[in-house]
Structures are given as C-alpha cells and as structure tokens.
Amino acid sequence: MLSDVMEDYLKAIYTLQEESDGPVATSDIADYLDVTPPTVTSMVEKLTDRGLLEREKYKGVELTDEGETVALEVVRHHRLLEAYLTEHLDYSWSEVHEEADRLEHHISEEFERRVAEVLGEPEVDPHGDPIPGADLAPIEADDTTPLSDHETDDRVVVARVSDRDEEELRYLDRAGISPGTELEVVDVAPFGMVTVRIASDEADAGDEQSLPESVARSIRVRAVTEEVA
Known part of the structure; x- marks a missing residue:
C-alpha cells in the first residue's frame, strides 16, 4: 500500500x-508540491526503491511503467471527482481541485465506476484535462500549446486550463474564458501581458482581456482550423 503522500508525488x-516531456528535476517537484528539496530527495529515494521511479543523476526522475499506472489511477479519480462535483453538487470549477485532492485517495474502484457511469464516461474534466480510461492506458500527448507562446493575430481555441490556482480560475470565469x-x-x-479578444459567438464575444503572462502560460490552446471556425 502506498501512502497518500506517495501518491501525491507520483501524480505531481x-x-x-x-x-x-522528459525527466523532472527535483527542484520542480519541490516547487510544485511546496516542499523543501531535501524532502523531495528523501521521497524520491523511497519511490525509486519501490520501482515506481527511475532516477538519472543530474537529469531528474521519470515514472516507471508501474509508477505511471499508479499515477494514472490517482489522476482518473481526481478528474472524475472534479467533474462530479461540478455537474452534480453545484461546485464551481474554481472550487473542485482541493476537494478532489482530499477525496482522490479514498474512493473505492466501485465508487469510481459508478461516478464514471453517472457522468456518461466523460473524456475530460471541467478544466479540459483528459480523464484516463478505466484501463489506465497512457494518455497520448495532445497538440496543445500555451497561450503565452502565441503571437498577435493568432486565433486559437482554449483546450485546457490549469486547475491549481483558485483565484486564477475565478479570474478566467469572470473574463468568460x-x-x-x-x-x-x-x-x-x-x-x-497577453491581450486577447473573445472571438466566438458567445454573449461576451468581442470583449478584450489582458492576461498576465503567468495566466496565459497556464491556458493551453489549439490553433483554430477551418473546421473549428
């Protein structure tokens, strides 16, 4: 059995x-989880000893196949819970991350199955992140890029938004993004600052919003194609 903290590391x-798309530095893990580098080093050693991580000196760590399967299961729980909380318990998309973090380690496989069934086997969560299938097969890399990578006159459609910052999500909600x-x-x-105009047929189409680069970096988009347009 893995502890909740171990599962949190694997998910991170x-x-x-x-x-x-490569080895992850321990300093990045420390920043992501808001813990000290020595704490990360200690946990990485434990997870490596269990065969869940591979560690390459001076490059970082990567999940083994077994570690990825564990991480995918936790991610599936988390994203299904986010979808359930928004669709059936009237949570806003800015509130669900922390709730899902608390619950993801403790639901049974039967509960997971029933939640997925009630939701109609969704493919994405409220933030656009793909939900791993019940078979926990690896998720293929998508074709999205950060909004911050785009240039003036580019037309894009929002695919995914990071769920980790509640205030940021509230800001985007007010902006209609x-x-x-x-x-x-x-x-x-x-x-x-990245200034964008809502170009869809929504009620607030035409509105301009200036987004800090950090916010634009957390929004992943796809270029608009003729089919989307």
Missing part, C-alpha cells in the same frame, strides 16, 4: 512530465 511527477472559448490574440506586450 506525472503532471510535470506532461509539461516537460474556459475550454471551448475561441480567442484572438490582440497584443503581446514586451513585459508579459
């Missing part, structure tokens, strides 16, 4: 691997 490393929202990049300031 999985998330960071998604973003970096969520998965599925089509945006046009109006301006990219030299000091990090």
